[in-house]
Amino acid sequence: MPTGYVFHPHYLWHDTGTSDGLLPPDPSAGIPPGAHVGNADTTRRIHDLIHASGLLRDLVAIEPREATMTELLRVHTSDHVQHIKDQSDQRGGGDAGDGYSPVGRGSYRIARLAAGGLTELVTRVAEGEVTNGYALTRPPGHHATADHAMGFCLFNTIAVAARHAQAQLGLPRIAIVDVDVHHGNGTQAIFYADPTVLTISIHQANCFPPNSGHVRENGAGPGAGYALNVPLPAGTGHAGYLHAMHQVVLPALDRFAPDLILLAAGFDANVFDPLARQMLTADTYRQMTRLLVDAAGRLCDGRLVAAHEGGYNPWYVPHCALAFLEELAGTTTHLPDPYAAVVAGYAAEPLLPHQRDAIEAAAQLVDRVK
Ligand SMILES: O=C(CCC1CCCC1)NO
Numbered sequence: 472m473p474t475g476y477v478f479h480p481h482y483l484w485h486d487t488g489t490s491d492g493l494l495p496p497d498p499s500a501g502i503p504p505g506a507h508v509g510n511a512d513t514t515r516r517i518h519d520l521i522h523a524s525g526l527l528r529d530l531v532a533i534e535p536r537e538a539t540m541t542e543l544l545r546v547h548t549s550d551h552v553q554h555i556k557d558q559s560d561q562r563g564g565g566d567a568g569d570g571y572s573p574v575g576r577g578s579y580r581i582a583r584l585a586a587g588g589l590t591e592l593v594t595r596v597a598e599g600e601v602t603n604g605y606a607l608t609r610p611p612g613h614h615a616t617a618d619h620a621m622g623f624c625l626f627n628t629i630a631v632a633a634r635h636a637q638a639q640l641g642l643p644r645i646a647i648v649d650v651d652v653h654h655g656n657g658t659q660a661i662f663y664a665d666p667t668v669l670t671i672s673i674h675q676a677n678c679f680p681p682n683s684g685h686v687r688e689n690g691a692g693p694g695a696g697y698a699l700n701v702p703l704p705a706g707t708g709h710a711g712y713l714h715a716m717h718q719v720v721l722p723a724l725d726r727f728a729p730d731l732i733l734l735a736a737g738f739d740a741n742v743f744d745p746l747a748r749q750m751l752t753a754d755t756y757r758q759m760t761r762l763l764v765d766a767a768g769r770l771c772d773g774r775l776v777a778a779h780e781g782g783y784n785p786w787y788v789p790h791c792a793l794a795f796l797e798e799l800a801g802t803t804t805h806l807p808d809p810y811a812a813v814v815a816g817y818a819a820e821p822l823l824p825h826q827r828d829a830i831e832a833a834a835q836l837v838d839r840v841k
């Protein structure tokens with residue numbers, strides 16, 4: 472089955488400046504100039520590994536375009552769009568608003584290219600040119616709400632694509648599965664009162680944003696029941712995530728019967744990631760993807776489209792992304808995870824009672840999905 476792939480060098484040109492990890496330089500606070508944890512290096516290495524492994528030859532390259540203002544305004548307020556443009560127009564760039572999210576000079580157009588790239592990929596899937604796909608886009612999007620940027624996210628890429636699918640592609644029911652280790656708060660908020668978009672977020676409990684992503688956040692008004700959250704304890708690994716897939720994600724998808732499944736593909740639940748404390752391996756991402764590919768085949772003619780979100784370990788995330796993409800494309804590069812022996816112990820951890828309890832609490836709400 473043909474798999475579409477969106478990448479563009481401009482995604483690497485979103486300049487996150489000289490923040491040292493997360494914070495801008497401040498000598499008086501002991502913070503030297505450095506590299507932002509969300510700099511372009513990991514994204515570049517993912518693309519390089521997709522190319523060097525030979526997998527690129529098995530993919531259908533799809534050229535991104537900038538999201539139109541109409542497409543952006545289905546999701547964001549005009550004030551928010553203008554704010555990002557204003558920050559981006561400044562000679563030295565600026566910040567999106569939360570102090571952690573640099574906006575480089577020209578990042579406005581790059582963030583539109585990210586949203587437009589995923590939207591174009593979804594269009595090609597809807598038209599049947601490709602069955603599924605992956606947009607290796609940057610900056611990420613899942614924290615951005617209608618009127619606020621945060622957590623490195625400027626525009627909500629996946630929300631723009633979801634609304635386009637509904638408005639222009641004849642795909643009325645959209646499921647968004649977010650496996651980024653941080654809560655997909657922006658995506659959830661945008662669709663919180665909307666029963667036509669099911670949002671499901673599996674994340675490390677209380678990691679980011681603070682006090683966000685609780686099981687009780689289950690949608691509102693007509694959307695009640697159509698937001699699911701699986702906050703997992705720090706240290707959850709392979710067994711916990713696969714249990715959450717089987718107990719929450721797959722039953723909810725079966726009940727919702729989407730016309731399209733969108734995946735917020737963050738890889739920062741990997742065992743070596745600096746911004747969280749989960750313990751996933753490349754094989755976990757492979758197995759989660761297998762389950763989602765099967766669900767898409769069962770429910771919506773294979774229509775499964777992934778947007779890159781977080782993932783900050785430059786030497787392990789590429790192997791996690793490669794494992795995911797091999798499974799999405801239904802092929803293999805014969806390149807095993809070179810760290811498999813190192814992480815074997817992590818992946819061997821059984822499902823622990825406190826993890827099972829957290830997943831069961833979320834599973835109680837699946838029956839509210841119609
Ligand atoms: O990967 C991310 C970014 C999380 C960071 C944003 C500020 C502190 C943690 N979100 O999915």
Ligand SMILES: [Zn+2]
Pocket residue numbers: 651652653737739780781782
């Ligand atoms: Zn993240």
